[in-house]
Amino acid sequence: MANNKLYKGSLSTIILKLLEENDRMYGYEITQKVKELTAGELIITEGALYPALHKLEGDGYLTVEYQLVNNRQRKYYALTPDGKKEKAAKMEELERFVQQMQFLLHPKKSIDG
Amino acid sequence: MDRVLSADEIRWIHDFLELKDITYYDVQVEIVDHLASLIEAKWAAGSRQSFEVLFFEVFKDFGDHQWRQLLGAKQKGVWRQVVRNGVSIFLNFFTWPLVAYTFLSFLLIYTFLLAVPNAVNYLQESMYLWGFIVLVTWGYVIYRRPAKRAFLAYDGFVTFLGIDLYLVGWILPDFFAIFSERFSATPNGMLGLAAFYSLLVLVILTFSILMRIKGVQQFYKTYPQLLITQ
Known part of the structure; x- marks a missing residue:
């Protein structure tokens, strides 16, 4: 992942947000979607993506289903009701963090509005 | 195309x-x-x-190491699911019918201990019965195991550290023997023994057996598509 230290803590939030917008997605599709949305600026590696997906699945935030596609089984992830709540909480947390960073990095600009 | x-x-x-x-x-x-x-x-x-x-x-x-990392992450994920299921089964255990079941068992065992001579020995021997029930559950798990390939989720959902085998095979009988030898002579000791049996033996073993059966059910519910094409 590019700029990995900065993005690493937000990976779960990115995944939850994408799944909310796309109903269900599979691993490779998530990596490509992130690449596309950030114009190639952010690359999520498999070594970062799958552990995050499995953790979210283990915590009950994601549900999975398999489908036969092009001669192989594909594992699709979707949000559970708990996942939707978690996504809202994580988004709020991330937005607050970004806002605080704005205050810290550009104090004058932030106060002036 | x-x-x-x-x-x-x-x-x-x-x-x-x-x-x-x-x-x-x-x-x-x-x-x-x-x-x-x-x-x-x-x-x-x-x-x-x-x-x-x-x-x-x-x-x-x-790179090789990332695939291993993926396997490790999947193991952790399954484990989290197992623990979550366990907590949910355990919490559901404390609904009133089950609390009543445990309390009634306690009363029955206490009455049994007071009324029947050598009742402590019978309770101790009942561990063999529990051992048998636990083995039957394991038999069910082995019988239901997917035929062709190994599934991490199956092993994770059903194994749960084999805690019940460990309990009936070693900890509970020993613990029961020590406890009964020391306390069974007094009425309070009988009370403690009845509480020990109803809480530790009935509740823990019923919990672990339920956990395993639910694990098998959950596996078949989550992975039907994979089982067709394995």
Whole structure:
């Protein structure tokens, strides 16, 4: 992942947000979607993506289903009701963090509005 | 239409992962799909290289250690699910019918201990019965195990550290023997023994047996599609 230290803590939030917008997605599709949305600026590696997906699945935030596609089984992830709540909480947390960073990095600009 | 991997090529990747010690089918499926998607993306982008060349290219890009990391992450994920299920079963245990069941068992056992001579010995021998019930549950787990391939999720959902075998095979009988020898002579000791039996033996063993049966059910509910094509 590019700029990995900065993005690493937000990976779960990115995944939850994408799944909310796309109903269900599979691993490779998530990596490509992130690449596309950030114009190639952010690359999520498999070594970062799958552990995050499995953790979210283990915590009950994601549900999975398999489908036969092009001669192989594909594992699709979707949000559970708990996942939707978690996504809202994580988004709020991330937005607050970004806002605080704005205050810290550009104090004058932030106060002036 | 862009070229996609054939069924034989997909099988070849599964076999390759087996050789790399990624033996669980549910873990393989996700890796196979990812590698296949990477290869197909290269073909779609105009590559004219063969499957074999592209496969080793994408596999090398990722590196062995990352696949192992993936396996470890999947193990942790399954474990989290198992613990979550366990907590939920355990909390459901404290609904009033089950609390009543435990309390009634306690009263029955206490009455039994006071009324029947050598009742303590019977209770101690009942451990064999519990051992038998636990073994039957394990038999059910082994019987229901998917036939062809190993599934990490199955092992995770049903094993739960084999805690019940450990309990009936060693801890509870020993603990019961020590406890009964020391306290069974007094009325308070009988009370303690009845509480010990109803709480530790009935509740814990019923819990672990339920946990295992629910684990099998959950596995078959979550992975029906994989079981058809394994």
